[in-house]
Amino acid sequence: MEKTLKKYFPLFLLPTLLAFLIAFLIPFGMGIYLSFTQFTTVTDAQWVGLDNYRRAFTANQDFRNALWFTVKFTIVSVVTVNLFAFLLALFLTQGVRATNLFRTVFFMPNLIGGIVLGYLWQLIINGVLRYWGVDITFSANYGFWGLVVLMNWQMTGYMMIIYIAGLQNIPHALTEAAAIDGASYFQILRHIILPMVMPATTICTFLTLTNSFKLFDQNLALTAGAPGKESAMLALDIYNTFYGRIGYEGVGQAKAVIFFLILALIAFVQLSLTRSKEVSQ
Amino acid sequence: MKSMKLHREIQFWLLVFLALAFLAPIGIVLYNSFKGQFYITDNPFAFPSKETFAGLRNYISGIEKTDFFRAFGYSLFITVGSVAAIVLLCSMTAWYLVRVQNIFTKALYYLFVFSMIVPFQMVMFTMSKIVNLLRLDHPLGLTVVYLGFGAGLSVFMFSGFVRGIPLEIEEAAMIDGSGPVQTFFQIVFPILRPTAITVAILNAMWIWNDYLLPYLTIGSKYRTIPVAIQYLQGGYGSRDMGALMAMLILSIIPIVIFYLSAQKYIISGVVAGAVKG
Structure with missing residues (x-):
């Protein structure tokens, strides 16, 4: 054949x-x-x-700032998204009424595109900040936490779905046996549920990590880097370097190569770290 | 037992509260889309009143300014065309790569897998130059680009599934005299159907919402929905908040309809895609 x-x-x-x-x-x-x-x-x-490559770091501070901003943002969103998603998944696997309806609602924001999400949250965040007489372009901190809120709203439902699938794979006999032996809920959570759900954690960490690190559309629509370029993440900084001024295309391409190498490295390290913590059934 | 029931009840109402909080941002944009454009930034949380209500004015001006229905047409054409090409051609490719084993197919398979980790910024400049050079800068041409860019994940997912199909089935068909084309379409592709649905959904979600690729390649002539919304925002000094709100709602509506009608496939597709990816 x-x-x-x-x-x-x-x-x-x-x-x-x-x-x-x-x-x-x-x-x-x-x-x-x-x-x-x-x-x-x-x-x-x-x-x-x-x-x-030298000029990427030394021509101005933009790339270093963007790198630091992206790293901070990635750490905060990976932790918060996974925490909320896991808690929601725990809640939704205990036989509460209307579980499917809740799942539907929490997942939906994930289907909305980054540009639309950015403008949607810009309205809400500026509406709140108005009470202090400022808006999101006032400080890079506002942009940072705005992006974190947006990312949580978009990704939590998606990760929740994956955690739910992971939780449903845990055999009931295991948790029941532990409960009969007198284990408390937190002991069961710590010693049975968390280790057993590790494959889902690997996937969810990978997806939130790479998606946060690569974020572009949401960043462009929510703050476009304002104030100045202080809230620009790596992808946006690379875009600005390419198309912002003539003569920097080479620098932009060098930044893109660095961006790719860092992404590949953290993805590889993360996968091998969490994979090693997975247990087989 | 009673405390258990109370526990459930508290959980339920907490979830109701969270679900409402999740939906609130969309609700706020929805009612702001009916307010006059100068009343929106003033106080986005206030409901429309007699004074601020603008009827469908924002929708009319937004549709005019963005040429919304044309943008919708481009988005639909590019998404459907690309997804069809990806599902058909990547499943054929995956079958070939798994069944014909040599150095070339092996290397190509790893190149597809490798492409999944490469961020778009790495190739955006050179790729848009090549697209211009080859005159692929129109909606039909973009389906070729999306096929090439989506091939990594799609070939990877199809390959994983093809490996699970016993070779005997295909060999029996070949002995009975059916050629590779017949064997693929009558035997292999029907077995691949669940994966095909997953691949179609993952790619549709990505392509429909994609902004930078269509903006860089065809954005000046053909504006898809995300590109049209971004144009509405940028440029000419004061922006029309009313039109922006209306267009956000108009672009969310098709997604919600698609989601509610294909929810079962979308959620299981996302889980399957995540587990493979």
Whole structure:
């Protein structure tokens, strides 16, 4: 069969492969190369070695600020989203009335796009801040906590669904046996539920981590970096470097490569860390 | 036993409160969309009154300013076209990659997996240049781009599922004289249906809401809904808050309808997608 199928390469593989080359592989390879060059269009590239990487950090403070802002934001949202999602999942797996309706409501914000979410929360947050006579562009702190609230509203329901699936996989016999042996609820939670739900935690941490780190649309719509560029995250800073002023395209591409490397590194470290804590049934 | 019941009751009402708090932001935008544009920023939490009520004025001006129905058409065309291409072509690709084992297919499979971790900013500049160069800068062309960009996750998910299909079924069909095309469409693809639904939903959610890719490639000529909303906001000094509120609501409505009608598939698709991814 393999031999016959092989001849069908043009039909089965070629269309996807061509699209993959155009949309990903060639741009990726060019992106790596261009990060070592000075260019304004793709054709006028001049080799400059590691200069763009140096300038990414030293030309101004924007990239360092954005990196620090992104790291803080990622840590806070990963912790809060996962905590709320897990608590909601615990609540919704105890046979409360109308469980499905609650699930439907909590999950819904996840389907709304980042731009719409950003403007929606801008209205609410500015409405609240008005009582103090300011708005979200007044301080990067407001932008930071605004983004955290937005992220929690968007992602909690999604992660809750995954935690619910994880909790439903725990055999009843296990928790019941522990209860009969006199274990308290918190002992059961600590020694049975938490270890057993670890695969879901791995996935949820991975998804919240990468999504928070890569956040762009919400950042653009909610604050667009204001005040100044203080609330700009990495993705937005890279965008501004590329399209904000001419002559910085190489620096933008170098920043993008760094962005990609950090993301790949933290994803890899996180997966191996939480995977090692998973127990098999 | 009684305390258990009370416990449940407290939990239930806590959840009701949380659910209402979750829905409140959408509710607030909804009633603000019926207020005159200058009354919105003043006090977004006040309900429309006789004085501030604007009827459908915001909707009319918003639809005019964003050319909403055209944007809706572009978004729909790009999403449906891309998702159809992704589901069909990526499942074929995954089958080929799993069943034909050599260095080339193995390397290609890992490249697809690798592409999942690469953020869009890494390729956005070079990719939009190539799209312009190849004249793919129109809605139909974008389906090709989305196929290429969505291929990583989709091929990965289909491959995982194809590996679970016993080879004997396909071999029996081939011995009975059906070629690869027939075998794929009559035997393999029907088995892949649950994965196909998951892949379709995950990609539809992403493509429908995607902003930066269509903005950079076709944004000047063809505005999808997110791009149109962003244009409404930026640029000409004072922004029309009324039109913005109305457009937020108009863009949420199709999502809610889609969600409520396909909820079962969406939630199980998201779980399946997460477990695989």
